[in-house]
Amino acid sequence: QKEVEQNSGPLSVPEGAIASLNCTYSDRGSQSFFWYRQYSGKSPELIMSIYSNGDKEDGRFTAQLNKASQYVSLLIRDSQPSDSATYLCAVNMPSVNFNKFYFGSGTKLNVKP
Amino acid sequence: DGGITQSPKYLFRKEGQNVTLSCEQNLNHDAMYWYRQDPGQGLRLIYYSQIVNDFQKGDIAEGYSVSREKKESFPLTVTSAQKNPTAFYLCASSGGAGGVDTGELFFGEGSRLTVL
Numbered sequence: 001q002k003e004v005e006q007n008s009g010p011l012s013v014p015e016g017a018i019a020s021l022n023c024t025y026s027d028r029g030s031q032s033f034f035w036y037r038q039y040s041g042k043s044p045e046l047i048m049s050i051y052s053n054g055d056k057e058d059g060r061f062t063a064q065l066n067k068a069s070q071y072v073s074l075l076i077r078d079s080q081p082s083d084s085a086t087y088l089c090a091v092n093m094p095s096v097n098f099n100k101f102y103f104g105s106g107t108k109l110n111v112k113p
Numbered sequence: 114d115g116g117i118t119q120s121p122k123y124l125f126r127k128e129g130q131n132v133t134l135s136c137e138q139n140l141n142h143d144a145m146y147w148y149r150q151d152p153g154q155g156l157r158l159i160y161y162s163q164i165v166n167d168f169q170k171g172d173i174a175e176g177y178s179v180s181r182e183k184k185e186s187f188p189l190t191v192t193s194a195q196k197n198p199t200a201f202y203l204c205a206s207s208g209g210a211g212g213v214d215t216g217e218l219f220f221g222e223g224s225r226l227t228v229l
Binding site: 004008031032034042043044045046049051088090092094099100101103104105106 | 144146148153154155156158161203207208216217218219220221222223
């Protein structure tokens, strides 16, 4: 079982719709959760961090965390063609005095005009 | 501006050659990492370093070597022992400045290595 799992997609949504991206993780000791956006040929860019159960909103982005179910999601409201990218879920599984990050393989999002 | 600088952005290597990828950060982060990304795949950890003069193997360290002589620098050498080195290499750092660790990981722009 992989530490972090995502549906590879592609997920296609029309412009203006809500895109919903999901991620599950295996280590119940995980404490920090992140969503990165990666455009083709570029490096990942951090777009959301979430540390406690519930929702965290930042503009058009909402991250949701459910530690009991070991589940993290990202909602993108009013999706734009510029949101078309691969979204990577990352989980911080800290060891003593150190942060170790595990990444999912990413979900490719296509927003159609 | 603070950030992570990787060089070169593109690199071509002949089989049997060692190459070194540079990574410099001015974020005052303690921890630095090297990841490898292959097409359509997630990031795999090669090496990581928590402090100067200390580093640990990640999940795919074979055929790679690193050094951490300065806090700001964490170069990666891809040796001839790495059988399939063509990939996108990403350097990252974490640990907030001023002792406040946000736990977030920040990436450089990446280096794309192609073996001819």
